[in-house]
Structures are given as C-alpha cells and as structure tokens.
Amino acid sequence: MEMFKVMGKIGEGAHGLVLRGRHIVSGHDVALKKVTxxxxxxxxxxxxxxxxxxxxxxxxxxxxxxxxxxxxxxxxxxxxxxxxxxxxxxxxxxxxxxxxxxxxxxxxxxxxxxxxxxxxxxxxxxxxxxxxxxxxxxxxxxxxxxxxxxxxxxxxxxxxxxxxxxxxxxxxxxxxxxxxxxxxxxxxxxxxxxxxxxxxxxxxxxxxxxxxxxxxxxxxxxxxxxxxPCLVSAMPKPEDGHRQRFKRTEYNVDMPADQMFQALNSLLAAPTDN
Known part of the structure; x- marks a missing residue:
C-alpha cells in the first residue's frame, strides 16, 4: 500500500470496500480493494x-x-x-x-x-x-x-x-x-x-x-x-474529475426533502466543459 495514495471511495460490495487510488510513481489511477x-x-x-x-x-x-x-x-x-x-x-x-x-x-x-x-x-x-x-x-x-x-x-x-x-x-x-x-x-x-x-x-x-x-x-x-460500432478513438470519453462534480456537496440528512432536491437539481444543471 505504500506504493499508492488513496484518493477516495468508489463503492462497497459484499466482499469489501473499493477505493480510488493513485500509483505514486506512475501517477496512474487504480482501484484498490479493502477486504473486511x-x-x-x-x-x-x-x-x-x-x-x-x-x-x-x-x-x-x-x-x-x-x-x-x-x-x-x-x-x-x-x-x-x-x-x-x-x-x-x-x-x-x-x-x-x-x-x-x-x-x-x-x-x-x-x-x-x-x-x-x-x-x-x-x-x-x-x-x-x-x-x-x-x-x-x-x-x-x-x-x-x-x-x-x-x-x-x-x-x-x-x-x-x-x-x-x-x-x-x-x-x-x-x-x-x-x-x-x-x-x-x-x-x-x-x-x-x-x-x-x-x-x-x-x-x-x-x-x-x-x-x-x-x-x-x-x-x-x-x-x-x-x-x-465506432472506432475507439471516436468514442466519447469522460473528462478528468467528472465524478468529483457529484461529490462536492455533502447533504444534511435532516434537511427538508424539497431543499435537498433543489440543491441536487442545481448541481445536475451546472455547466460542464463539454
């Protein structure tokens, strides 16, 4: 694990936790699985x-x-x-x-x-x-x-x-x-x-x-x-950090539902670089 830096959480399944990591030497993003x-x-x-x-x-x-x-x-x-x-x-x-x-x-x-x-x-x-x-x-x-x-x-x-x-x-x-x-x-x-x-x-x-x-x-x-089928070079590709656009805001679970969805709709309507 000393070769990787944990960047965030991707998801969780029946067999453990999947984390997003980065290989320190190459800079490549990787998926790291933490088994419980x-x-x-x-x-x-x-x-x-x-x-x-x-x-x-x-x-x-x-x-x-x-x-x-x-x-x-x-x-x-x-x-x-x-x-x-x-x-x-x-x-x-x-x-x-x-x-x-x-x-x-x-x-x-x-x-x-x-x-x-x-x-x-x-x-x-x-x-x-x-x-x-x-x-x-x-x-x-x-x-x-x-x-x-x-x-x-x-x-x-x-x-x-x-x-x-x-x-x-x-x-x-x-x-x-x-x-x-x-x-x-x-x-x-x-x-x-x-x-x-x-x-x-x-x-x-x-x-x-x-x-x-x-x-x-x-x-x-x-x-x-x-x-x-289109060529690999012609396939639409996600921009760097596209996932983080949906992770910038943390919601208070006690917030009224109408306010929470209003904030979420604002986030989804935010302009992108595409």
Missing amino acids: FKKFEDGIPNSVLREIKALRELDSDYDLKPANLLVSRDGVLKIADLGLARIFWSETRPYSHQVATRWYRAPELLYGARHYTHAVDLWAVGCILAEMHNRHPLFPGETDIEQLAIVVRTLGTPTEESWPGLTKLPDYNKITFPHSPGLSWRKMLPGACPEVVGLVRRFLLYPAGHRLPAEKALVHPYFFTEPL
Whole structure:
C-alpha cells in the first residue's frame, strides 16, 4: 500500500470496500480493494482467496453483468469485480455452481451443475445484450428458484430432447414448474431489429454447447449493420474529475426533502466543459 495514495471511495460490495487510488510513481489511477474480515482469527475467507487467484490468472470465468463492465478513459472495455468468478482449469473438474450474479447465471448453474464450461459466460453476454436493448434485466429473479422459474417461463420449458443431459443435472428432480411454451422474441425484445434478436437468441440457448462462441459472435451480422460500432478513438470519453462534480456537496440528512432536491437539481444543471 505504500506504493499508492488513496484518493477516495468508489463503492462497497459484499466482499469489501473499493477505493480510488493513485500509483505514486506512475501517477496512474487504480482501484484498490479493502477486504473486511468479520473474525480475523478464523483466517482469510475462501471467497477472498478465490478472487485474488482469479485476478492473478486473468484467464478465467467472469462475473459478467453491466455493473462490472467499465469503460476506461481511453475507451477500453474492462471487466471488473471478480468476487463471483472462478478459475477454469478443465471441463472434467467439478466446480461450484454458485458463480456469477443471479440475473446473469446460466440455467445449468441454476440446476446445480458442477461440471460446466466457458459457455456460462456466453449466456451472461446474451442477458447483457438483451438488457442493453430493453433497458431492464431480462431475467430479474429474487431467489435462485424464482430465477430459474423466470427463465423457464420466458424461454419455454426445456425437455431432454431440447436439452440433452437436463434430467441428469443435480437439482433437476428437486423442483418442477408449470409447463410454459415460452414467449416470442418480439415480446422478449420489443422493437429490436432482426440482427439483435439473431445474436441474443444464439446466446440464450439451454444446451451450453450450442451457444454461439465468442469468436464467431464477433463476425455476426449485428456488428456490420447500421449503426456501425465506432472506432475507439471516436468514442466519447469522460473528462478528468467528472465524478468529483457529484461529490462536492455533502447533504444534511435532516434537511427538508424539497431543499435537498433543489440543491441536487442545481448541481445536475451546472455547466460542464463539454
């Protein structure tokens, strides 16, 4: 820590506190994570060790969701927060099914699968693309059971024929849902162009092995249809200190609500350098 200077707080999650720091030698801004221990005498939690290992490996399964996809000042997309990620070594090795954030968790994980592949990330990508279009989550379950129920109701009830190996998943016989024919893609993605629907539906498939591989997704017609992706150099970039514009004023919690919102509206209406 002597190599960094803490500049402020970014956020707080289930596994600790994220601070904004600056590398003293290079001057680069970095994110620093401060892990909290409930009982230090019990040792370092497995979840913390797992995240540290994932950060060191960097070639692993991820916890893909919109909140963990950050765009740097240079316009580069970066994946952050590996608290629910897992190191992936081999398809024959068993893993925990409690990976990824619930709304973006693949159905094989919801059925308790201990053997899975990187295809769980492809499912998450499909969920994110759908959310970008709809501007709200596609499968917003509050519990694991509700999450699976929403997926089944939306995509339709899977069978052994449509999803080979379904009946052999650990939790398949533990819960049943009413039969659902599924929703049409027009209802799932209202107003979406055929290219968006075509790409999303290639990711949101029950059989993991049928999901569109990432390298093939990159040449999908969606990326060659107007409006075309812009060059990194043309992407809008935040100005230095843009976050601090919203942190200059501290509000008194005892302040009447009308005064508080009046002050907040004044801040939001303040002119920028853009």
